[in-house]
Amino acid sequence: MHPMVKPALRRGWRDRGTVQFGMTPAHAVTLGPVDPATEGLLKLLDGTRGLASLRAESSRAGLPAARVDTLVARLTRAGLVDDARGGGPAAHALREKPDVLDRLRPDLASLSLVTPEPGGAPARLAARRALRVRVLGAGRVGALLASVLAGAGVGEIDVHDVGRVEPWDLAPGGLTAESLGDRRDAAARAAVRRAAPERPPRHAHRPGSGAGDPGFSLVILAPREDIAVHAPDPRAAEPLLASGTPHLYAGVVEGTGVVGPLVLPGESGCAGCLDLDRRDRDPVWPRLVTQWRSGRVRRVGACDLALATTVAGLAAAHALAFLDGRSPAGAGTRWEVCLPGLDWRTRPVRPHPECGCGAARRSKRERSSTDGGRRETMAVQRPSTERQRQAGAARPTGTWRAHV
Template sequence: MHLALKPALSRSWRDTETLQFGTVTRFAGVLGNADKTLCDFLALLDGTRDRPALLDAGERLGLGREPAEALLAELEETGLLDDAAAAASALARFPEPHRGQLGPDLASLTLVHSGPGAAPAVLSRRAGQRIEVRGAGRVGAAVAAVLAAGGAGEVTVVDGGRVLPGDCSPAGVPPNDVGRLRATAAKEAVQRASARPQRPAPRRPAGAPPPDFVVLAPRDGSAAFAGGWYEARQLLKAGVPHLYVGVVEEFGVVGPLVIPAMSACGHCLVLRREDEDAAWPRVLAQLADDGPGRARTPACDSALATAVAGLAALHVQVYLDGGRPPSVDGWCEVSAVDGMPRRLRLRGHPDCGCLWQPLPPG
């Protein structure tokens, strides 16, 4: 392990002998009694030395072996140290130019995952992830591109038909792809985002393991109201975590993120809406069918779709990296009226059964 002060953290003097690491005071690490000897020692934490070499150097500098050891422990506990060797080998899993592009992403991960080597381990895991996005519209294609940019090893987008002008967005499928096959255009958006060819899209044989995560982002935005019940049932049965995301009219919705048998599912949300509004099932059933002769332009604000796609991708990453995003047992809404994100809580519905535990044997 080659210890380094996290390069993501700014360094500033609070007074003549107190160093602050990090800009936001609330989260910053503070080191007192920072005299010249201590600063000389800190300069050695550049990722070229392992712990024994650092302790030897501490002795040579006149800091002393034990104080140097105590200082390293304090820096580690405050979350200021990373393992430069692990960071280099995590980045080496990605070819250039994606590797360079991921530098700031890894720097950000070092601030979220504290101990030396923790963030590189997260980035390495991302390289092995398989994520499927269902829907290549303004939201779906953008979610896929952002996840690929963040290091997800394989991102596939499933959709049919050809690109319409309304499918395009600056974060997903570009306007000059209008008329091309949606699946191809979305695949290329993913490749551009990660600056490399993704592994060939899998034509997986029956019985192959399912993806690590599925994002349900149908173009009509119905996922925002937890549609696709059959599809969701299959994912629950297969134990595949999934996230609903979409824009309906002026609302963007992210969630629920469903951890099968562990958190409330999309059907729990449908049942809850039924409890609140007895006519809801009838309205829901008609969402996809406007009746004959009624021309309709589905609303989808570009900024809202981009915000929702970014938020959804972030929630997927937080979950796959080992955290618990607010769309678990809840959902987030962003309205184009005021741009204010809100989080709403969702409990498992007693009539749904997705959280029922099997009866104990006997």
């Protein structure tokens, strides 16, 4: 181990014996009392020395070697220590590509703040390179979303859509003016290649592979049609539910941005649950949906560029949180934001007992197994690769004090 205090956290002295790492309440940690000897050891924790070298430095300074181990252990428990050479073989392979790593350094720094274990951040970043994500839809939201995921280091992004690029499909970071008239999916895949920090796998496009291909870690449905955003057709997700593929919805409808739900098949509410719940609350819902789907489709929907960019960014953040093995807030929830107020609202998508997805039966079993009336927290399914099972416990929000 080559310990270093996480460089993403700014450092400041609150007084002569108390140092604070981090500025924001979510990540700030104060440590004290810090004597001059401990301050000297802190300066050595820069990732250039292993524990043996640090012990030798400590001895030369007249301090017991065990002082180093105690300090590193306590800083590690506080979530302040990273391992400059940790993360396993995949992380080492990433370090062998300095140009790629330099592109991803901001993402690595961000991961270090939410990954308490030393070496966890490079391991997660390296694991992204082995993931496969499919984006269904290459409009203002879908194409940009796919590019963001590629730029964040996800190794393979497969984009599917039909038709040709129209002027209203263009967006900064997504489809460009040079792609006008090209096939939408081909143009979106070109945008993904431009955004990626390294060349994606040659087999990224698999013509004829179904939406429910179990090889995908996540499928994102980002339709251009506004009715498909507002009332997603449950039948379109049947292959995903059958294959157990997690999927996320995102889009813009009539000046309203929508992200979610993130569907964990058999565990959280799906598009079918959403549809059945709406039928329960509004008896005329099926009649309206039938009219919307069979009516004349407007050529250009109300998809504000800034709102579409916001939706793509939030959806990408939810997707990355799931792919990194964390439990994002989008599971079983629709996030909605409307123009012009831009107030975000969350709407739960609860498992419906009449839906065939099975989530309601699981939820009922969990309620029956609770102790003392307390409901168990839903276990979020994580991607299956071993390198993605490294999610650590989140540190409580607020300033945390540790005596060193």
